[in-house]
Amino acid sequence: MANRAVLITGAAHRVGKAIALYLAEHKWDVGIHYKGSKQAAEHVAQQAREFGAQVKTYQADLLDPDQATRLIVDFTNDFANAPATDFGSSGSAIERELLLVNSASIYERDRLENLKVDDWHRHLDLNTLAPVLLTKEFTRDAQAKRCVINILDQKVTNLTPDYLSYTVSKYALYGITKMLAMELAPNCRINGIALGLVLRSGDQSEEQFQVEFTNTPLNKGPVVEEICKLISLIAQTRSMTGQIITIDGGRHMVRPVPPYDDFLDN
Numbered sequence: 257m258a259n260r261a262v263l264i265t266g267a268a269h270r271v272g273k274a275i276a277l278y279l280a281e282h283k284w285d286v287g288i289h290y291k292g293s294k295q296a297a298e299h300v301a302q303q304a305r306e307f308g309a310q311v312k313t314y315q316a317d318l319l320d321p322d323q324a325t326r327l328i329v330d331f332t333n334d335f336a337n338a339p340a341t342d343f344g345s346s347g348s349a350i351e352r353e354l355l356l357v358n359s360a361s362i363y364e365r366d367r368l369e370n371l372k373v374d375d376w377h378r379h380l381d382l383n384t385l386a387p388v389l390l391t392k393e394f395t396r397d398a399q400a401k402r403c404v405i406n407i408l409d410q411k412v413t414n415l416t417p418d419y420l421s422y423t424v425s426k427y428a429l430y431g432i433t434k435m436l437a438m439e440l441a442p443n444c445r446i447n448g449i450a451l452g453l454v455l456r457s458g459d460q461s462e463e464q465f466q467v468e469f470t471n472t473p474l475n476k477g478p479v480v481e482e483i484c485k486l487i488s489l490i491a492q493t494r495s496m497t498g499q500i501i502t503i504d505g506g507r508h509m510v511r512p513v514p515p516y517d518d519f520l521d522n
C-alpha cells in the first residue's frame with residue numbers, strides 16, 4: 257500500500273486513463289471512476305495493478321449529486337486510512353495523502369443560435385457542479401490534508417463564443433478553483449490545469465486534428481505525459497493553491513478572430 261492515493265474521475269479512457277496509469281507507476285494507489293465504461297475501467301485497473309498499485313474502480317453518474325457524494329465516501333473509506341504496519345511503524349492507522357483529479361467532462365458543440373437549455377444544464381451539472389460537490393465531500397473533514405486538481409481548458413483564458421455551454425462550465429470552474437482555494441486553506445489545496453487540444457475528439461480525422469495546431473504558436477498542443485507530470489508536480493508543491501497552469505502550445509495567446517470558431521470545419 258502506498259502512502260498516497262488518487263481518485264480520478266472519467267479514468268476509463270483518454271486523459272483520465274493516462275493520469276491513472278502514470279500515477280500508479282509513480283507509487284500512488286488509484287481509484288478509477290467511470291460512468292458507462294466498466295470494461296475499459298477494469299482494464300485500466302488491471303494495468304495499474306501491474307505497477308504494484310492498490311486499485312479500485314467506482315461507477316457513478318456524476319449528473320446525480322447523490323452518486324457524486326457516494327463516490328467520495330466510498331473512495332475515502334477505501335483509501336484514507338492505512339494500517340500503520342503498512343509503513344513499518346506501530347500504533348493506530350495513518351492518515352494518507354489524498355488527491356482528487358476532476359477530469360470527467362462532456363464537450364459538445366453549441367453556440368447562442370442553437371443553444372438548448374438541456375445541453376446548458378448538462379454541461380454545468382457535470383463540468384462544474386459535480387467537481388464542486390465532489391470537492392465538498394472530499395474536504396468534509398476540515399483537519400484532513402487534501403489536494404484537488406480541476407482539469408480546465410485554455411478557453412478559460414481566451415474566451416470565444418463557440419462551445420458556449422462547455423466554455424461557460426469550464427470558466428465557472430476556473431473561478432470556483434480560485435474561490436475554493438481561499439475557502440479550503442490552510443489544510444486543503446485546489447488548483448487547475450488548463451489544456452489546449454490534446455486528443456482528437458468525435459469523428460475528427462488526424463489531418464483535421466493537425467490543422468488545429470497551425471494556429472498555435474508552438475505548432476503543437478500538450479501531450480498526455482506532460483499533463484501527468486504536471487499533476488504530479490502540483491501534488492508535491494505544498495505551497496501552491498488557487499493556481500491555474502495553462503499548457504496549450506501558446507494557443508491562449510492567439511487573438512480570436514471572427515467567426516471565433518475554435519474547432520474548424522476543415
Ligand SMILES: NC(=O)c1ccc[n+]([C@@H]2O[C@H](COP(=O)([O-])OP(=O)(O)OC[C@H]3O[C@@H](n4cnc5c(N)ncnc54)[C@H](OP(=O)(O)O)[C@@H]3O)[C@@H](O)[C@H]2O)c1
Nearest residue numbers: 266270271290291292293317318359360361451453454455
Ligand atoms: N481531450 C482534449 O483534447 C482536451 C482539451 C482541453 C481540455 N480537456 C479536458 O480534459 C479532461 C479530459 O478530457 P478527455 O477528452 O479525456 O475526456 P472525455 O473522453 O471527453 O470524457 C472523459 C470521461 O467523462 C466521463 N463522463 C461523461 N459523462 C459522465 C457522467 N454523467 N458522469 C460521470 N462521468 C461521465 C466518461 O466516462 P465513461 O466513459 O465511463 O462513461 C468519459 O470517459 C476534460 O475535463 C476536458 O474538458 C481535454
